[in-house]
Amino acid sequence: MRRTGVITVIFYTMRKQTKLISRERDLIMTTDSTLARHLYREMLLVRRAEERILQELMQGKLASTMCHVSIGQEAVPVGVCSQMQPQDYLTSTHRGHGHFLARGGDPKRMMAELFGKETGYCKGRGGSMHITDAAIGHLGANGIVGGHIGIAAGAALWSQMSQRNAVTICFFGDGGLTEGIFHEAANLAAVWKLPIVFVCENNQYAMSLPWNKSVAQPHIKTYADSYNMKALDVDGQDVLAVREAAGELIAHARSGAGPALLGAYTYRFLGHSRADPSKYRDPDEESRERARDPLLILRANVGTSILSDADADAINSEIETLMDESVAFAEVSPLAPLTTALEDVYA
């Protein structure tokens, strides 16, 4: 039974109406409380972690200047990752804290990595932009827009060849859609029927470039037609809709039917990076879009009987504690000795 409905969202940058899949309010009520709490927690975890990261960044605690937060976009990684299985893989972008935490990465060792500490996931050599936990099938956040798409295709290829029943999730932005390698990968995956789901997180901007100057038509799923690929466009602020669409596409990929493409329409609430005051955006657009906060939308959609204020408060304090612990862990961890900069060049 398909439980998704369709809403129409106006994309300001495109000045066109785009039909997106979204949950219909009345169908949502069946959602169980455990799931709702889980999704809420994961989204809040990403939100609070990034708020904390920004705070530490301002205080000069981060070891690198490269840091991109995904505040406002949490529903996409959380909805998608909620459908992943343990053997699955994912590849991530420069804006990767959400993918990382939603996949189950440890916020302590993540924070330590951002602080450039030896206990960090990459021994301080990667920082925010290369946060990675291979043990949970996270094959790396990547600094090259589109650069990781090759890794995703390859992981899917070997999953298929070695019959692991694993699906690879390849997150990328609206900017990644216009890099040639996306098309090479989509085509290869389609011809070889690789078990991969491409997830385009369309936050409507690539740095200062609005979606309507980046592409000539607004439907991400249209790109899939060239590759005879299953595709859905979804309201990326609605975690239940994302979860449902992702479930369908991941199942499709896992069944051996070939790759799929998910277009998730979302919004970057803050600037591209700390250096960016987003002057190129219309303040009206910003406030309209910020009002569509995925945390609020989930709570409104499921109602208090499923996710009570008390639930939300409890989750919030659990996470606040976790953040304090993570920062404390990062603080006390030793800096990577300088000689480690010369290690691990070769395996």
Added chain:
Amino acid sequence: MRRTGVITVIFYTMRKQTKLISRERDLIMTTDSTLARHLYREMLLVRRAEERILQELMQGKLASTMCHVSIGQEAVPVGVCSQMQPQDYLTSTHRGHGHFLARGGDPKRMMAELFGKETGYCKGRGGSMHITDAAIGHLGANGIVGGHIGIAAGAALWSQMSQRNAVTICFFGDGGLTEGIFHEAANLAAVWKLPIVFVCENNQYAMSLPWNKSVAQPHIKTYADSYNMKALDVDGQDVLAVREAAGELIAHARSGAGPALLGAYTYRFLGHSRADPSKYRDPDEESRERARDPLLILRANVGTSILSDADADAINSEIETLMDESVAFAEVSPLAPLTTALEDVYA
């Protein structure tokens, strides 16, 4: 008045039916004789030139081992170039003799180039794969599959910026379709509404790779949807159909309405290069496809009242003479002095 009909062609490599635009027999009769003779002459020029090139290659007369002939595919460049205006540009591929001659390149200096002579278009430094005549807006045959697509986009960009009313034709093969740069170029052209027509010459193979292992769906025009681009798929063996479709798309591009994509379905009658006996192709397929010779199809379509046997014979002898002259010119031309190998590195 649209005078194109639709035929259905079975693509053996895809084992799918593909609807292609083609001339309907009864509408053709209005075609004037001058045009028919012109198109026939141009196609025969390409055919005879390449037959002659192969002959000279066998005799060791060519200065380079790189040489790819387009025998069987002549209707595509001839049909398209018949719609170009003098100020227009084109970019070409490794299989570029057809584009070159159909655009009006001089067969004498072309032959001299293949012989590595000083009188050749590129002073013997380019050979077949880089045959170029900038004076007629031919911006070069290119050895990198897809490599010239950037040049085409840039020529179209400057045409637009400098308001030259010029359209750029970008020929590329089915192999070029899967190179990332095609997608980057198509998207850029669409977003900027550049006056360019992408012409995909789908001869159903990229070296040994059949179309059905190269892509996941057979409709070239579907690729245009991603870029909100006008597109037509056409029977590339039918020069009148190619001409008509090209006319429509070139006019579209020239009007400022943006880029367009033409998918021309054709067949490479011979191997990829001399070294290739095409063992990977089914001989039945080869004979079926070779029977669809564009020269024969044109004659059958227009009938002898429009293009008589005497016309065809006259054209043939004119071209035979031209070929003899071209080879003679190449033979007597001096070799480029060795010191010229060190010249023209910088402008």
Added chain:
Amino acid sequence: MTVLAYRDALRRALYEEMKQDERVFILGEDVGAYGGAYKVTDGLLKEFGESRVRDTPLSEAIIVGAAMGAAMVGGRPVAELMYVDFATLAMDQIVNQAAKIHYMFGGQLSVPMVLRTQQGTGRGAGAQHSQSLESWFVHIPGLKVVAPYAPRDAYGLLKSSIRDGNPIIFLEHKGLYAVKGEVEDGEFTIPLGVADIKRAGTDVTIITYSRMVGLALDVTEKYAQQGVEIEVVDVRTLKPLDFNTMAESAGKTGRVIVLHEAVKTGGVGAEISAELNTRLFGRLKAPILRVAAEDVPLPANLELEKAVIPGADKLGAAIDEVMRYQQEKS
């Protein structure tokens, strides 16, 4: 004389060339309203409009391709690649196409295109945003390569590059944009291919370029106090290299250090050292030493980053080492 930051000197060059020559235009990611990731093109959109200051989609190959094609038919594009690391996505367009078109097509066409980008460390930007890849371009006939240090050089060389008529790889440094220097007031150009002696000296020649010129100049005072006079040769243009100026200085001092931020193995320092060794065989007092980054990818952690690139310590050790040859041999 005006004191200008590197980025402002570059912008002044762009502004003037665009004012004077209608064919000059800019394209790249975020070059318009954003003003460029490092703000070099800030304000140019307002001045010249969207047609001549063009924000592109994220498609590095076609950024270079479109610039090249426009250059071939009459335009004078200045394309920006946000980081040199992203040039890896456009190497076919740069190397197989732009660099070879004039030669391969027998001189029929040319590519008067400037490809501005920036490289180097200093921001903890990590392995994929901090490389120094100049030696790749130096290896490709048909390209010219520029890597200025001083704001006035950045200005004068960018103007020459735009007017040159060939594909130019113009390598800025992310750590220099805010650095200020004096720039003459009137319009001027600086010819490509001419090195500049940034400090005269008699005992040691340091040959360097881009941000490392600053490091070299920094250490000279300390050594001057010890009676060691260091000559700092800023090559400025990496292709073609001005071997005459280098050899003259090396012949005079007899001790040469080549300093760069790129990793040592296969860096431009190898080319310079190899050629000078041949030209000055038997006339050098000490071996030519190369001071360069360690052969590792660049770590994101700023402390680790600093540990792998040349600093005053490593440069000082090299100076001490070549100076020891004085005592032993003279």
Added chain:
Amino acid sequence: MTVLAYRDALRRALYEEMKQDERVFILGEDVGAYGGAYKVTDGLLKEFGESRVRDTPLSEAIIVGAAMGAAMVGGRPVAELMYVDFATLAMDQIVNQAAKIHYMFGGQLSVPMVLRTQQGTGRGAGAQHSQSLESWFVHIPGLKVVAPYAPRDAYGLLKSSIRDGNPIIFLEHKGLYAVKGEVEDGEFTIPLGVADIKRAGTDVTIITYSRMVGLALDVTEKYAQQGVEIEVVDVRTLKPLDFNTMAESAGKTGRVIVLHEAVKTGGVGAEISAELNTRLFGRLKAPILRVAAEDVPLPANLELEKAVIPGADKLGAAIDEVMRYQQEKS
């Protein structure tokens, strides 16, 4: 001993490694039914089937990307790029990704991938199909680079490369595929990073690799008749370079020529010359000379092509020049 052509020795290595290790697989353009543009993989499709010998679409970036990703999760891919010139389309995947993944991710992941390709001149293939780009890869930490000349080296080094565990750029030469040589019968490997003395001598050291080893060997007889004994060092692996073997030979002869087919400026010869000059300062009888291609794109005309790459004449002139230093100085 069996006499095998270079391509057949390579195929034997691929065949054996695929037989022994199920994780090894091949992907690339026309590697299947066509057997590879230069027929190295001929017959492997029949032996191992479509899953392990995979024809890809024309998409060089994703060929490398897919190989890399597969390697990161357990595969042992051997990817073929038909010409090294096409590696320009995959430099991000090779350089920003494959080379850096192990380091950048703190050692969590690695990329045991071999990237086979071929380069060089000899077929009049023109500017875009004849380059020798090894120095680009040599400049990138995290990569290893191999460039064999002899069929037995091609065999033994390819086997080691497949087993190595790092991203390997394996550079074959289009002009060597048909060249035959003796290969031992049993299975063996040759370690990466070890140079091989292809001919012993006392007067001049020629350091070279790939097809130019043949040229070096060709001239030795003529000089031996004149009493000049040339030592030919085939470095075989270009990253890491075996400087010990090179320095030992150079120290013995005191005269070094570095010979390669890549253009001179920024070639690997610069690295070798720079390093040996430093190591052997004051101990060389003659300047180290580099014999390499002229700094031009490669012309398609075979006669012009020959004129720009090193031949017996240019090599001979260099030998004569370094030998002149004997008369003058000893």
